[in-house]
Amino acid sequence: MTIVPKRLGVKFNLKRQPALQPDDILPIFQRWIQDHSVGGMLIDVIDYKHVPEGPGIVLIADEADFAYDLADGQIGLHYVRKRDLPDDLESALRLCFSRALEAARALEAEAPDDLLFDYGCAKISFLDRMRYRNTPETFENVRAEMTEILSDIFSASVTLARAYDDPRSLFALHCRVGGGDFNIQS
Amino acid sequence: MTTWKEILKDEIPPEMGMLIDTYEAQMELRKQGRLDEKIFAEARLRKGVYGQRYDNGQRHDGVRTRDLAFPSGEVVKGPDTLWDAPGMQRIKIPYGGLTAEQLEVLSELADEYSDGIMHITTRQDIQLHYVHIDDTPDLMRRLAAVGITTQEACGNSVRNITACTLAGICHDEVFDVSPYADAMTQFLLNHDDVQDFGRKFKVAFSGCAGHACGLVKMHDLGLLAQTREIDGETLRGFTVFVGGGLGTVPHQAKVLAEFCREEELLPLTQAVARVFARLGEKKNRNRARIKFLVAKLGIDEFRREVEEELKTVPHDERHSAYTDTLGGFTYSPAKAGLALNGAPLPDGFDAWYRSNVYRQVQPGYSAITLHTPLGDFTAQQGFQLADIARKYVGDNIRLSVEQNIVLRWVADADLPAIYRDLCEIGLGDAHAGTIVDITACPGTDTCKLGIASSRGLTAELRTRLIEKINLLPDAIRELKIKVSGCFNSCGQHHVADIGFFGNSRRSGNHKMPHFQVVLGGQWQENAGSYGLAVGAVPAKTVPAVLEALTERYVAERGEGESFQTWVKNLGRKEIKAMLQPFMKLPSFEDNPRYFSDWGDSRVYTIDDIGVGECAGEVVSLFSMEISKAESTQFEALLALDDGDYQLADEQAYKAMVLAARALVRTKNLDVGDDYNTIVDEFRSRFYDTELIYDRFAKGKFARYLFKRHEGLPERVNEDYAHQIIDETQLFIENVHSAEQRINGVIVG
Numbered sequence: 001m002t003i004v005p006k007r008l009g010v011k012f013n014l015k016r017q018p019a020l021q022p023d024d025i026l027p028i029f030q031r032w033i034q035d036h037s038v039g040g041m042l043i044d045v046i047d048y049k050h051v052p053e054g055p056g057i058v059l060i061a062d063e064a065d066f067a068y069d070l071a072d073g074q075i076g077l078h079y080v081r082k083r084d085l086p087d088d089l090e091s092a093l094r095l096c097f098s099r100a101l102e103a104a105r106a107l108e109a110e111a112p113d114d115l116l117f118d119y120g121c122a123k124i125s126f127l128d129r130m131r132y133r134n135t136p137e138t139f140e141n142v143r144a145e146m147t148e149i150l151s152d153i154f155s156a157s158v159t160l161a162r163a164y165d166d167p168r169s170l171f172a173l174h175c176r177v178g179g180g181d182f183n184i185q186s
Numbered sequence: 187m188t189t190w191k192e193i194l195k196d197e198i199p200p201e202m203g204m205l206i207d208t209y210e211a212q213m214e215l216r217k218q219g220r221l222d223e224k225i226f227a228e229a230r231l232r233k234g235v236y237g238q239r240y241d242n243g244q245r246h247d248g249v250r251t252r253d254l255a256f257p258s259g260e261v262v263k264g265p266d267t268l269w270d271a272p273g274m275q276r277i278k279i280p281y282g283g284l285t286a287e288q289l290e291v292l293s294e295l296a297d298e299y300s301d302g303i304m305h306i307t308t309r310q311d312i313q314l315h316y317v318h319i320d321d322t323p324d325l326m327r328r329l330a331a332v333g334i335t336t337q338e339a340c341g342n343s344v345r346n347i348t349a350c351t352l353a354g355i356c357h358d359e360v361f362d363v364s365p366y367a368d369a370m371t372q373f374l375l376n377h378d379d380v381q382d383f384g385r386k387f388k389v390a391f392s393g394c395a396g397h398a399c400g401l402v403k404m405h406d407l408g409l410l411a412q413t414r415e416i417d418g419e420t421l422r423g424f425t426v427f428v429g430g431g432l433g434t435v436p437h438q439a440k441v442l443a444e445f446c447r448e449e450e451l452l453p454l455t456q457a458v459a460r461v462f463a464r465l466g467e468k469k470n471r472n473r474a475r476i477k478f479l480v481a482k483l484g485i486d487e488f489r490r491e492v493e494e495e496l497k498t499v500p501h502d503e504r505h506s507a508y509t510d511t512l513g514g515f516t517y518s519p520a521k522a523g524l525a526l527n528g529a530p531l532p533d534g535f536d537a538w539y540r541s542n543v544y545r546q547v548q549p550g551y552s553a554i555t556l557h558t559p560l561g562d563f564t565a566q567q568g569f570q571l572a573d574i575a576r577k578y579v580g581d582n583i584r585l586s587v588e589q590n591i592v593l594r595w596v597a598d599a600d601l602p603a604i605y606r607d608l609c610e611i612g613l614g615d616a617h618a619g620t621i622v623d624i625t626a627c628p629g630t631d632t633c634k635l636g637i638a639s640s641r642g643l644t645a646e647l648r649t650r651l652i653e654k655i656n657l658l659p660d661a662i663r664e665l666k667i668k669v670s671g672c673f674n675s676c677g678q679h680h681v682a683d684i685g686f687f688g689n690s691r692r693s694g695n696h697k698m699p700h701f702q703v704v705l706g707g708q709w710q711e712n713a714g715s716y717g718l719a720v721g722a723v724p725a726k727t728v729p730a731v732l733e734a735l736t737e738r739y740v741a742e743r744g745e746g747e748s749f750q751t752w753v754k755n756l757g758r759k760e761i762k763a764m765l766q767p768f769m770k771l772p773s774f775e776d777n778p779r780y781f782s783d784w785g786d787s788r789v790y791t792i793d794d795i796g797v798g799e800c801a802g803e804v805v806s807l808f809s810m811e812i813s814k815a816e817s818t819q820f821e822a823l824l825a826l827d828d829g830d831y832q833l834a835d836e837q838a839y840k841a842m843v844l845a846a847r848a849l850v851r852t853k854n855l856d857v858g859d860d861y862n863t864i865v866d867e868f869r870s871r872f873y874d875t876e877l878i879y880d881r882f883a884k885g886k887f888a889r890y891l892f893k894r895h896e897g898l899p900e901r902v903n904e905d906y907a908h909q910i911i912d913e914t915q916l917f918i919e920n921v922h923s924a925e926q927r928i929n930g931v932i933v934g
Contacts, residue, residue, distance in 0.1 A: 007298065027787035034247045043240060043254060043272070046315075046631060047785050048303055050559040050645050052612025053566065055302045060316055062256060062270060065301060071566065083318070084257075127298050130190060168290055168569050170297055 002145045004085050004092045007127035009172075010100040011069060012117045012182075013076035019114050022049040022057050025068040028110050029059040038103050040064055066103050077104040077117065080127065090149045097122070097153065098184050119181035123163055125172040132171040134164060139173070150175060154182055190324040197331040205337060205376070206330065209233050210323040211817035211824075217261055217269070225813045227264030228805040234276040234339030235322050237264065237799045238315065238632045241271030248788030263319055266797060272316040274632060275300075275325060276339040281349035281367040281391070282310035282585035282592075286572040289583060291332045293568030299325050304568060306561040306589045308625060308678055309388070310348050311339065315632050337375060340799070342383040344374045344459075349391040350399030351586045354517060355546040355553055355594055359393030360411040361422055363400070365515035366451065367391045369508040373452050374459075378855060382463040382807035384474035388431075389455075391424075392712050401587060403439045404430045404681060404713040406476045407458060414445050423447040428458060428488070429480030432675035436716045437477040440485040442492065449506040456502075457495040460855075465491065468804055500856050517595060520580040523550020524599035531602050537656075538605055538616040546594070552601060553594040555618035556608060559648060560626055560641055561589030563613070570611040578604050588625055590618055621658070621665045622651045625678060629671025629688060630783065634796035636671035638688025638699040638725055642785025644669050650729055662736045665749055666709045669701075674798075679704050681713040683749040684735065689722055690792055693771040699725040699783040699790045703765060705735070706753035718753070720761045726780050727768040734764060808925055811848035812918070815841045819914050826907050834907040835898065838914040842891045845914075845921045849878075852929055865895045878924045887913075887920035 029045040032038055040061035048054045053073055059066040062083070069078035079100035085092045104117045124146075126132040132142075139162050150158040157178035164172060195203070212229050215221035239245075243254045256270035263269050277292070284292075292312055296304045299321045300314035307313055317325070326336055338344055347367050354362035370389065374380055380387065389407045392400020402408025408427035413420050423445045430439025446454050458476075465483075467474040480488050544553045556571075563571075575583050575593060582594040591613070596604055608614035617623060624647060627633065629640030647667065655663065670677035670687040679685025685704035690697045700722040707717030723731050743752050753761065774781050781790050822837035843861050846868040850857045857867050872878040873888045880887060890913035899906055 026785065030248060030787045034249055041254060041256070043245065046301070047642070047645070048301075048562060050648070051303065051562050051564055051567075054562070054564045058301055060272065060301070062254070062272075065316075067301075071302075071564075129294055129298060130188065130193065166569065168294070169566075 002089050002142045003131055004087060004089050005126040005128035005132055006085075006130075007080060007082050008085060008092055008096050009078060009080040009123075009125035009127060010096045011071075011076045011078040011123040011125070012100060012104045012119060013074045013121070013123075015116045015118045018075070018111070020111050022047075022068060022070070024111075025057040025107075028107070029057060029066070029068075032059060032106070037106055038066065039099060064099065068107070076123075077107055079103055080125070089145070090153065093124070093149060094153050094184065096124075097182060101182065101184065119183075121174060121176045122182060123172055124175055125163075125170050127170055129170070134162070134167050134169050134171040136162070138171050146173070150177075153184060156180060190327050194327050194331045198327055199330065201376075202330040202335060202337075203327070206323055206326045207821060208814055208817045209326070211820040212813060213319065213323070215817060215820055216263065221813060221816065222809070223262050223264055225805050225809050227267065227799070228341055228810060229813060230263060230319070231341030231799060232338050232343050233322065233326065234278065234336035235263075235317075235319060236274040236276055236340050237267045237634055237796075238271065238273050239630065239634050239636065239794060239796065241268055241273065241634070242266045242796050243268045243271065244794070246788070246791045246793045248791075251793050264799065267799075269319060273319060275314045275317045275322060275336065276307070277312045277314070277329060277334060277336050278339045278346040279310050279312055279334070279585055280347050280371040281353070281364055282351055282587075283364070283368075284583040284585065285332075285581035286575045286583065287581075288332045288334055289568050289572045289575070291328055291334075293565040293572070295325050295328060296565040296568070302565050303562050304565070305628075306558060306563075306585050306591070308587050308589060308627070308676065309346050310585045310587060311346050312585070313628075315628075335375070338380075340386075342385050342804070344377075344380045344387045344389060347371045347374075347389045347391070348400070348587060350393050350397070351584045351592045351594075352397075352399060352544065352553060353391070353393050355544075355548060355551070356393055356397075356399075357547045358396060360413055361393065362515070363391035363393045363409070363411050365512045366409070366424075366448070368515065369511075370452065370455065373504055373508070374455070377456070377459075378851070378858075379456055379459045379463065381810060382855075383459075384466045384468040384804060385471055387459070387462065387476065396711060398681075398709040398712060399587070401681070401713045402427050402430070403711075404432055404436070404678075405439060406431060407455065408439050408712070409451070410712065412445055421447055424451060426454065429477040429485070430713075431475055431477040432678060432680050432716075433475065433477075434472075434673045434675070436675065436680045437481065438716070439477075440480060440488075442485070442489055448509055448512075452505045452508070453496060453499050453502070454492070456499050457492045460495050460499070461488070461491045463855075464495075471804055474804070517582060518580050519551065519582070519595035519597070520576070520578055521597040521600065523548060524597050525550055526598050526601060529602065532606050532609075534609070534614070534616065535602055535605050538614065539601065541616050541620055542618040543601065545598075548595075550598055551594075552596050552598055553592055554596055554601070554604065554608075555586070556591040556593065556613045557615045557618040557623055558590055558613070559615075560624075560644055563591070567611050567613060571613065574604065574607050574611070577607075588619065588623060590623070617652070617655055620655065620663050621667060622648055622655055624648055625666075625668040625682070627670050627676035629669075629677075630786070630794070633671055633676075633798075635674060635798040636688065637690055637792060637795065638671055638701060639783040639785050640669040640671035640677055640686075640688060642783055643686065643701065643725060643728055646784050647729060647732065658736075659740050661740055661743060661749075665736070667732075673702075678713075679707070680716040681707040681709050682717065683707065683709070684732065685717050686728060688725075690790070691722060691724075691771060693780075694773050696774045696781050697790055697792055698771060698781055701725055701728050703731060705761065706750045708750055715750070718758055720758055721765045721769060723765060723768045724771065724780050725783055731765060731768050734768075738764065808848050808852050808929070811851060812845060812921065812925070815844035815848060815918055815921075818844055819911065819918060822907075822911050822914065826904075826911060829904075831902050831904055831907040835902050835910055838907075838910045839894050841914050842894060842917050845918045846891055849921050849925055852925065861895065865891065872924065877928055878920065880920055880923065883920075887917045890914070890917050
């Protein structure tokens with residue numbers, strides 16, 4: 001059985017380059033803190049837009065971070081669950097996807113004609129090199145169970161592929177859902 | 187389940203592993219409320235585990251101050267510092283020297299425990315932010331496995347020892363100071379004589395007097411390389427500076443010794459540390475740095491104290507032994523040094539070459555500076571940079587006090603190729619060391635003491651200056667700008683041509699972020715002189731202030747006139763008059779933009795300022811030492827729970843010796859680590875004199891120690907382990923009581 005990693009991330013990329021600049025995201029995240037617009041104990045916003053392909057603008061919460069993320073040359077919404085992950089992988093993935101979807105949709109609502117996320121594909125990151133080294137073996141070990149769990153969660157077929165070849169990188173998977181978008185069935 | 191502790195047990199040096207285990211046990215004791223919060227705070231700080239803004243559980247969201255209800259509730263990791271609140275981990279990188287492997291591990295840790303960013307500090311450390319304290323023991327173990335420690339990275343201790351990034355390759359140095367910085371780092375780490383300071387102690391080495399790199403004149407202890415001809419022999423040594431520092435009240439260091447021979451360096455430093463520990467302020471931390479002691483005594487009296495102390499410093503083989511190893515400190519370039527071969531150069535190369543490349547004294551080699559904006563780079567860049575280092579320079583990586591990365595020993599022929607590779611990973615920016623390359627402390631982003639956004643302002647200035655850098659006259663391009671978020675000078679604003687530090691002013695019913703303008707500081711000559719504060723301007727006017735100052739400098743400067751000289755000649759009054767138009771404060775209604783800080787959309791407030799941990803907690807030496815005994819006793823309990831009775835006995839015995847040592851050191855600082863000596867000293871000073879005697883039990887608890895010290899019983903079983911752990915607990919309590927009776931106060 002696949003063990004839940006210490007930290008788990010889900011990122012949805014934007015479909016196209018937006019007119020909105022990272023600078024414009026900072027006040028949005030500050031307002032989210034005031035309005036409790038997304039779940040979690042929201043603490044602060046930090047600006048890393050000066051770092052090439054970095055985490056961009058990050059909304060720090062106690063149990064998770066929400067980043068308007070610039071990594072891999074792809075702008076997206078990256079949700080990283082740092083604490084209090086459920087013990088079973090299905091619940092952990094369900095939680096991370098639902099929080100990432102919630103945040104991405106909330107961000108789209110801020111600029112409906114400009115920010116459009118690709119909900120047909122997500123990157124899932126295992127931030128835990130002790131249990132998940134980025135190797136082909138790790139991928140083979142988790143592929144079947146992950147595919148089954150994700151298919152159950154989204155009631156659709158999913159395909160998985162390793163996101164990075166470099167064994168030093170985080171173990172991360174590109175996950176594509178067949179015939180539509182990620183849509184969590186409660 | 188497998189743990190990092192198990193995985194890395196054969197790779198972590200035992201001494202480092204033990205320190206981390208002790209810290210982990212202290213964490214558990216604190217969570218259980220069995221270790222005083224102030225003592226734990228200092229123990230935590232000495233592991234580089236620092237607090238961050240909002241860790242008191244409150245944050246102003248721009249409308250009102252809200253409580254941050256962290257899950258662990260009221261559990262604290264220090265006074266007003268909640269357990270679950272994200273914190274900062276400072277990681278010491280002695281003289282900024284890194285290997286490719288260490289860079290990779292740092293990158294892994296940034297990914298897994300932080301926010302994916304490594305931050306280079308002005309003292310050549312790496313900092314990770316938003317780290318949960320529960321992750322810190324494993325983080326430390328992973329570092330220890332590649333030879334990096336966080337020990338004494340914060341708190342009242344000897345901080346990271348810094349040195350010129352060009353040491354060993356510089357045209358102007360007297361000799362390479364790197365091996366000396368390395369030797370002093372190893373000598374002072376965990377040394378008994380540096381455990382009882384009232385505040386932090388910063389040491390820097392410089393290879394020459396003229397350049398800035400080492401900044402020895404603004405350090406608690408600054409070592410400037412010198413040679414002397416004595417009896418026809420060229421001897422190496424140092425001019426020793428003491429009592430320098432920035433902070434609220436900057437002090438220029440004084441010369442303690444014109445020439446200290448290399449074999450006298452470590453004992454002299456030890457004597458300075460002992461004088462600082464003995465005579466330095468312990469209660470008022472605002473006056474506890476050594477600069478205040480030097481100012482109070484005067485350098486002559488301070489020197490006399492050090493000379494007297496030197497006579498009492500116990501003999502230590504290491505004082506001179508290190509000089510035998512200096513010759514072994516060599517560099518291994520990855521490639522042979524070859525000149526540029528005339529092949530076509532990539533776009534942008536020339537500008538990058540002018541500002542970022544330093545031709546080494548070794549023919550065919552150069553050092554290159556990687557400009558990291560605001561000192562930040564990503565974990566991914568860290569991995570890629572490790573590859574580039576391996577390909578071109580091997581392990582010759584250094585971090586600079588200007589928050590950049592320097593790759594040394596690049597073969598000149600490789601410069602175009604390494605430039606291309608660096609551009610691909612976003613680290614090929616030109617303009618290193620120019621006006622664009624601004625130094626900034628964390629400020630209100632993460633620091634509890636931050637008043638204004640030093641990083642926000644720096645990012646704004648940088649963006650504006652990059653747009654016009656190619657149009658700027660050389661006189662402006664070469665200026666240094668440094669920004670601090672408050673008056674405490676972590677951004678080193680005193681030693682910049684143009685410095686700024688955060689403060690605030692009131693306009694109507696609102697506070698407005700401001701920056702005090704500090705002009706004419708000198709970066710060269712090891713931070714040769716400090717700038718003048720000339721007035722505070724609203725944060726939002728700083729870019730315009732900078733433009734006005736630099737334009738006037740260019741227009742009015744005489745031939746070859748430096749910025750420092752121009753400022754001095756112009757005079758404070760005239761400069762103040764120049765700033766006056768910028769000092770007008772609009773009302774909130776007229777211009778609300780002025781009431782938000784750079785990089786922060788919230789209406790500005792100073793409500794988030796907390797109590798800094800920069801100074802650490804002023805905790806007595808006894809309290810720190812007895813806490814180690816308590817955590818060791820706790821480890822004995824864990825061993826008992828695991829059924830490892832042998833280990834339980836060893837830890838319990840060690841805990842009793844540590845407790846005895848804590849008490850002995852209140853009378854004899856030099857007792858050392860030998861068990862026999864400690865027990866003998868304890869017996870003669872406290873048992874034979876009956877000072878340790880309990881009112882009812884008399885010397886019974888002390889005899890538990892003596893009994894175990896005489897030897898093990900025939901059978902070490904569960905009952906025995908239980909018994910010795912209980913006896914250890916009683917003995918530690920006995921030591922606590924005796925110390926209170928004898929010395930009066932535990933926590934200072």
